[in-house]
Amino acid sequence: xxxxxxxxxxxxxxxxxxxxxxxxxxxxxxxxxxxxxxxxxxxxxxxxxxxxxxxxxxxxxxxxxxxxxxxxxxxxxxxxxxxxxxxxxxxxxxxxxxxxxxxxxxxxxxxxxxxxxxxxxxxxxxxxxxxxxxxxxxxxxxxxxxxxxxxxxxxxxxxxxxxxxxxxxxxxxxxxxxxxxxxxxxxxxxxxxxxxxxxxxxxxxxxxxxxxxxxxxxxxxxxxxxxxxxxxxxxxxxxxxxxxxxxxxxxxxxxxxxxxxxxxxxxxxxxxxxxx
Numbered sequence: 001x002x003x004x005x006x007x008x009x010x011x012x013x014x015x016x017x018x019x020x021x022x023x024x025x026x027x028x029x030x031x032x033x034x035x036x037x038x039x040x041x042x043x044x045x046x047x048x049x050x051x052x053x054x055x056x057x058x059x060x061x062x063x064x065x066x067x068x069x070x071x072x073x074x075x076x077x078x079x080x081x082x083x084x085x086x087x088x089x090x091x092x093x094x095x096x097x098x099x100x101x102x103x104x105x106x107x108x109x110x111x112x113x114x115x116x117x118x119x120x121x122x123x124x125x126x127x128x129x130x131x132x133x134x135x136x137x138x139x140x141x142x143x144x145x146x147x148x149x150x151x152x153x154x155x156x157x158x159x160x161x162x163x164x165x166x167x168x169x170x171x172x173x174x175x176x177x178x179x180x181x182x183x184x185x186x187x188x189x190x191x192x193x194x195x196x197x198x199x200x201x202x203x204x205x206x207x208x209x210x211x212x213x214x215x216x217x218x219x220x221x222x223x224x225x226x227x228x229x230x231x232x233x234x235x236x237x238x239x240x241x242x243x244x245x246x247x248x249x250x251x252x253x254x255x256x257x258x259x260x261x262x263x264x265x266x267x268x269x270x271x272x273x274x275x276x
Contacts, residue, residue, distance in 0.1 A: 002267070006255040009263030017066055020265035021084060024272070026237045028079045029067065029261055030247040031059070032089040032208075035096045036104075042139060043130035043150055044094075048252040053100060059250065059257035060108055069110040072166070072206065072230055075245055089232060089247060090114045091170055091208060093121060095149060098156045102165060114160075115170035115208040115232070118195035121157070123149045127174045154199045161200060168206030169193045169228075178215035182223060189224060208232035208247075237268040 012020075021027050035044055036056045044050055051059065063069070067086040070078055078085040088105070090097050093116040105112050119125045126134075126145050134141040144150075152160075157167060171177075171188040172195070180188070189207050196202055205228045212234030213221055225231050225243050235246040248264050250257065 002263070003253075003255075005263035005266045005270075006253070006259045007263075008266060009261070010255065010259035012262050012266075014062075014066060014258065014262075017084070017262070017265075020262065020269070021082075024237060024265050024268045026079075026265070026268060027082050028070070028075050028085045028087060029063075029237070029264075030075075030087045030089065030232070030245055031063070031250045031257065031261070032091060032232075032234075032247040033101075033250050034090065034092050035094045035251075036100050037096050041096075041150075042137060043126070043133055043141075043144065046133040046136065047129055049254060050251055053104070055256075056101070057104060060104070060110065062257045063261075064108065064110075069108075071111045072113055072245070073204075087245070088112045089208065091210075092127070092174070093117060093152050093157070093170070095152050095156075098152050098160065102160055102163070105165075106163065111164070111166070113166045113168055113206060115168045115206070116152075116157070116192070116196060117170050117172065117174045117210070118192040119173040120151045121199075122153050123151050125173070126150070129174075157200055166204070166206070167196070167200065167202065168204070168208065168232075169196065170208050171210045174210040176211050176215075177209060177213070177220075182220050185220060186223065186227065190227060205229040206232070209234065236264045238271075 035050045036053055038052050063086050067084045070085045070087055072087055075087055088110055097114050123145055126141055131141045134144055169189055169192040172192045177185050207228040231244045233246045236248050238246045240246050
C-alpha cells in the first residue's frame with residue numbers, strides 16, 4: 001500500500017507541496033538513512049536497499065530546493081512557524097557516514113545527527129542482522145568485521161564532532177526493544193550514552209529507537225521521552241508529542257526523495273481523514 005502512495009507522490013508536481021503541508025499540518029520532515037555506497041555492501045544489501053551516492057545527492061538537492069536544512073533543536077520552532085524544513089539523521093554509525101556522507105553534507109552545508117550503538121564502535125562487534133546476512137552468504141562475519149571494519153571508530157567520531165556533526169544513542173547493541181522489559185530497554189538506551197561519554201562529549205541527550213517504536217506500549221515510550229532531551233521514532237509523519245519526533249525511512253526503496261516525502265504527505269492526510 002505504501003508504494004502506491006509513493007507512485008502517486010512521484011507524479012505530483014512539487015508546486016503542490018505547500019498545499020500538502022497545510023493539509024497534513026506538517027512542515028518539518030525528518031528523513032533518515034543508514035548507509036550510502038555505490039557498491040553493494042554484503043552485510044546490508046541482502047537486508048535492504050541503500051542509496052547510491054548519486055541517489056543520495058539527488059535526494060538532498062530536492063530537499064534543499066523545497067526545505068531549509070535545520071538542526072534537531074530547531075524542529076519545534078519551524079513547525080510552529082509553519083516553515084518548511086528538514087532535519088537529517090543517520091543510524092548505526094556505519095563507516096560510510098565518515099567516508100562518503102559527511103563530506104557531501106559539508107559540501108552542501110547540511111547539519112546531521114548520527115545515532116551510534118556503543119558495542120559496534122571501533123568494530124568490536126557486528127549487529128545480529130548483519131551477522132545473519134553474512135552467514136547466509138557463507139562469509140565469516142568475524143573476518144569481515146576485522147578486514148572490512150564496517151563501523152566508524154571513536155577517532156573518526158571525535159573528528160566529525162570537531163567538524164560540526166552531532167551524535168546520539170541508538171542503544172548498546174541494537175535489539176528489538178519490544179522483546180525487552182522496560183528496565184532492559186532503559187539500560188540499552190542510557191547505557192549506550194554512558195559508554196559514549198567515556199570517549200566523546202555528549203552535550204545533549206538524543207536517542208533514536210532501534211527498529212523504531214511501532215510495537216512499544218505508550219508507557220514505555222513516555223519513559224524514554226522522560227529520560228532524553230529528544231527522542232526519534234520511525235512513524236513517518238505521525239505526531240509524536242512532547243520531545244518525540246518521527247522520521248521517514250529513505251532506505252529500502254528505489255523511490256526518490258520527492259516520491260517518498262510527497263507520498264508520506266498523502267498517507268498522513270489519508271490517515272487524518274480516516275480518523276476525523
